[in-house]
Amino acid sequence: MYSTAFIDLPALDAAAGEVRLPGSKSISNRVLLLAALSNGTTTVHQLLASDDTRVMLDALRQIGCAVDEAGSSVHITGLGGRAPRAPAKLFLGNAGTAMRPLTAALALLGGEFELSGVARMHQRPIGDLVDALRQLGCRIDYLGNDGYPPLRIAHAACAPAPDVPALVPGVPPLALAEPIRVRGDVSSQFLTALLMALPLAAGRQSIVIEVLGELISKPYIAITLELLARFGIVVERQGWQRFTIAAGSRYQSPGSIHVEADASSASYFIALGAIASGAGGPNGAQGIRIAGLGLDSIQGDIRFVEAARAMGAVVTGGPHWLHVQRGAPGQGWPLKAIDIDCNHIPDAAMTLAVMALYAQGSSRLRNIASWRVKETDRIAAMAAGLRQLGASVEEGADFIRITPPPRTEDWKAASIDTHDDHRVAMCFALAAFNPAGLPIRIQDPKCVAKTFPDYFEALFSVAQLAAERIPVICIDGPTASGKGTLAAALARQLGYRFLDSGALYRITALVALRSGLRIDAGHEERIAALARTLPVRFESDRVLLGSDDLTEAIRSEEVGMNASRVSALPAVRAALVALQHSFRRLPGLVADGRDMGTVIFPAAALKVYLTASLACRAERRYKQLISKGFSANIADLCADLQERDARDGTRSVAPLKPAQDALLLDNSCQTMDQTVALVLAWWQEKQFGAVSAPGRQPGAVTAPG
Numbered sequence: 251m252y253s254t255a256f257i258d259l260p261a262l263d264a265a266a267g268e269v270r271l272p273g274s275k276s277i278s279n280r281v282l283l284l285a286a287l288s289n290g291t292t293t294v295h296q297l298l299a300s301d302d303t304r305v306m307l308d309a310l311r312q313i314g315c316a317v318d319e320a321g322s323s324v325h326i327t328g329l330g331g332r333a334p335r336a337p338a339k340l341f342l343g344n345a346g347t348a349m350r351p352l353t354a355a356l357a358l359l360g361g362e363f364e365l366s367g368v369a370r371m372h373q374r375p376i377g378d379l380v381d382a383l384r385q386l387g388c389r390i391d392y393l394g395n396d397g398y399p400p401l402r403i404a405h406a407a408c409a410p411a412p413d414v415p416a417l418v419p420g421v422p423p424l425a426l427a428e429p430i431r432v433r434g435d436v437s438s439q440f441l442t443a444l445l446m447a448l449p450l451a452a453g454r455q456s457i458v459i460e461v462l463g464e465l466i467s468k469p470y471i472a473i474t475l476e477l478l479a480r481f482g483i484v485v486e487r488q489g490w491q492r493f494t495i496a497a498g499s500r501y502q503s504p505g506s507i508h509v510e511a512d513a514s515s516a517s518y519f520i521a522l523g524a525i526a527s528g529a530g531g532p533n534g535a536q537g538i539r540i541a542g543l544g545l546d547s548i549q550g551d552i553r554f555v556e557a558a559r560a561m562g563a564v565v566t567g568g569p570h571w572l573h574v575q576r577g578a579p580g581q582g583w584p585l586k587a588i589d590i591d592c593n594h595i596p597d598a599a600m601t602l603a604v605m606a607l608y609a610q611g612s613s614r615l616r617n618i619a620s621w622r623v624k625e626t627d628r629i630a631a632m633a634a635g636l637r638q639l640g641a642s643v644e645e646g647a648d649f650i651r652i653t654p655p656p657r658t659e660d661w662k663a664a665s666i667d668t669h670d671d672h673r674v675a676m677c678f679a680l681a682a683f684n685p686a687g688l689p690i691r692i693q694d695p696k697c698v699a700k701t702f703p704d705y706f707e708a709l710f711s712v713a714q715l716a717a718e719r720i721p722v723i724c725i726d727g728p729t730a731s732g733k734g735t736l737a738a739a740l741a742r743q744l745g746y747r748f749l750d751s752g753a754l755y756r757i758t759a760l761v762a763l764r765s766g767l768r769i770d771a772g773h774e775e776r777i778a779a780l781a782r783t784l785p786v787r788f789e790s791d792r793v794l795l796g797s798d799d800l801t802e803a804i805r806s807e808e809v810g811m812n813a814s815r816v817s818a819l820p821a822v823r824a825a826l827v828a829l830q831h832s833f834r835r836l837p838g839l840v841a842d843g844r845d846m847g848t849v850i851f852p853a854a855a856l857k858v859y860l861t862a863s864l865a866c867r868a869e870r871r872y873k874q875l876i877s878k879g880f881s882a883n884i885a886d887l888c889a890d891l892q893e894r895d896a897r898d899g900t901r902s903v904a905p906l907k908p909a910q911d912a913l914l915l916d917n918s919c920q921t922m923d924q925t926v927a928l929v930l931a932w933w934q935e936k937q938f939g940a941v942s943a944p945g946r947q948p949g950a951v952t953a954p955g
């Protein structure tokens with residue numbers, strides 16, 4: 251997962267291959283609650299690992315369910331008629347699929363509970379559900395604003411199982427004789443919550459729920475009914491207005507249950523297949539194959555396929571897979587504009603808004619009022635991002651109309667504010683396929699953790715971009731100038747890969763000496779042969795050679811000096827080129843060394859030549875060595891640094907020197923934080939052209955100090 255402040259997606263060319271998606275969020279949290287209310291132990295396979303399921307699992311543990319996590323499976327032993335453990339304070343993050351059904355279930359089960367979430371959760375309505383539960387006799391108090399979490403449930407209870415008649419003393423009996431009325435036009439989660447919880451009270455009598463107003467998001471109710479049936483609860487439905495839970499209902503674990511891949515998450519990859527050409531999947535196949543989800547899915551968002559087809563996507567599928575390909579030129583590509591009622595696919599419909607950028611003409615998404623009360627006001631968030639990209643957008647209370655940028659040159663590089671909304675982040679990543687070749691910045695990319703923590707990794711695994719177009723930042727300079735520290739910090743902040751090319755020369759020198767080879771021209775070929783086959787890996791902050799951890803061993807000054815000698819051998823340098831190039835992968839690379847900008851990545855977008863005065867560098871190296879437990883003295887270090895700089899700068903192949911187009915940065919008088927901030931500002935300016943870069947001296951390239 252990318253936990254950086256933002257992720258910059260370079261303009262992407264094409265995509266092909268297979269993706270395996272995380273489990274459905276809607277199915278995961280429903281199954282967890284049903285398992286928790288059931289008799290027996292349920293093994294849930296392919297459970298979505300996300301923020302929303304995490305808060306649900308934590309809550310279930312708190313109320314007394316046994317929860318045992320084993321890889322992507324979870325074993326849950328349900329309450330099965332036992333009273334939940336109370337009192338308890340449950341924090342439910344921003345998970346509506348946990349807040350609403352837990353409120354209903356706990357209100358009926360009895361006990362004292364406080365349910366709260368993040369600030370946005372406290373702005374998401376729950377009043378209609380609470381009203382329905384109060385009608386029944388449940389006691390629920392608001393702890394903040396009326397109609398919104400946080401809330402307290404106190405002492406409400408019903409007979410927890412059909413054969414346990416006693417009510418909790420002091421609690422009024424539930425008023426079950428009359429139909430329970432709930433509004434269906436704000437969020438279908440209210441009805442889902444009642445449908446999942448009321449079987450608790452349907453021991454001796456059937457219970458009728460009546461929906462007031464037009465029920466939105468009916469497919470989600472269909473999932474609820476389907477899963478209730480898997481847990482032994484029969485609900486009779488009359489249209490979408492009246493639901494009857496049979497008397498004698500009792501949750502029974504199905505033993506094990508598989509969670510389908512998430513159909514809403516699939517929408518991004520269906521859209522990807524529709525807009526990005528490309529071959530290179532299994533056996534060179536074209537398009538995107540989605541594993542774990544078929545056309546027969548029980549999830550309502552599978553109907554996104556129909557909308558994607560209407561726009562031009564070529565979608566085929568079987569029981570557990572989908573395949574999506576871009577339509578033929580003039581038929582399915584460019585995409586066709588669409589005018590569609592999205593009530594049946596409220597979440598996946600956001601993806602259509604970004605697909606509309608690639609369509610001919612204006613697309614209108616209608617009946618999407620529920621977007622306004624989701625993780626953020628999604629109509630406003632989508633409109634803002636689309637406008638930033640150059641589209642014309644008209645928005646109303648329950649619709650959005652999108653007209654793509656008229657010409658390629660009307661597209662704009664944009665920094666998208668994701669408003670802590672996973673779907674906003676995932677949708678806008680698809681704008682990276684823009685015809686103008688512009689990068690897209692997605693702010694706060696970790697918000698995708700709500701449903702799809704590895705979304706960007708999945709996107710990069712199928713996205714295609716010629717290696718020479720993957721962004722590289724080169725940091726070259728003399729020893730102890732701070733290159734390594736700067737490059738590692740940049741890579742961390744940008745979420746880029748990191749190449750410490752000096753480490754490759756250091757490892758080669760160490761391995762050569764351990765193999766008894768003297769480092770001189772006479773042994774050049776044998777050392778080069780060693781270098782070509784180094785089984786080197788960089789993992790977190792460790793440098794590994796096979797199973798050997800060389801992180802510390804390669805940092806001594808002696809190894810540094812030998813690395814400098816080994817690096818003067820042309821055959822060794824040639825042997826390490828392919829390995830260095832292999833680090834250039836999405837979303838980008840920061841490379842540090844001596845010849846990154848001059849030889850290895852000569853077309854890199856940003857090259858920095860970092861230097862500092864000799865005295866400064868010697869003092870830094872001295873402190874660094876002492877802190878690592880190596881012995882050192884300043885005078886010897888000065889002499890060694892000079893000798894190393896001289897050798898690195900005068901060797902015949904790839905000598906240390908600033909690239910023609912490098913920006914010189916003497917950081918003698920700067921802290922590392924200042925240096926990092928400055929280079930980040932340069933990078934931002936290169937990509938987005940927007941900010942002023944303080945302290946920059948254009949073209950100021952001088953010899954190293």
Ligand SMILES: Nc1ncnc2c1ncn2[C@@H]1O[C@H](COP(=O)(O)OP(=O)(O)O)[C@@H](O)[C@H]1O
Pocket residue numbers: 727728729730731732733734735736870871873874917920921922925
């Ligand atoms: N601007 C700076 N101010 C203070 N210390 C620095 C600065 N830049 C680097 N250092 C320190 O100098 C030492 C050498 O930095 P390093 O990144 O290893 O240099 P290089 O990779 O160029 O050899 C490290 O201990 C680092 O923390």
Ligand SMILES: Nc1ccn([C@H]2C[C@H](O)[C@@H](COP(=O)(O)OP(=O)(O)O)O2)c(=O)n1
Pocket residue numbers: 728729730731734751752753755756810813814817818842843844845846894898
């Ligand atoms: N791209 C590179 C990187 C390092 N080298 C050589 C020259 C250096 O003296 C040694 C060690 O490099 P390293 O970057 O680890 O050294 P410093 O940390 O700057 O002291 O390797 C090189 O020739 N080309």
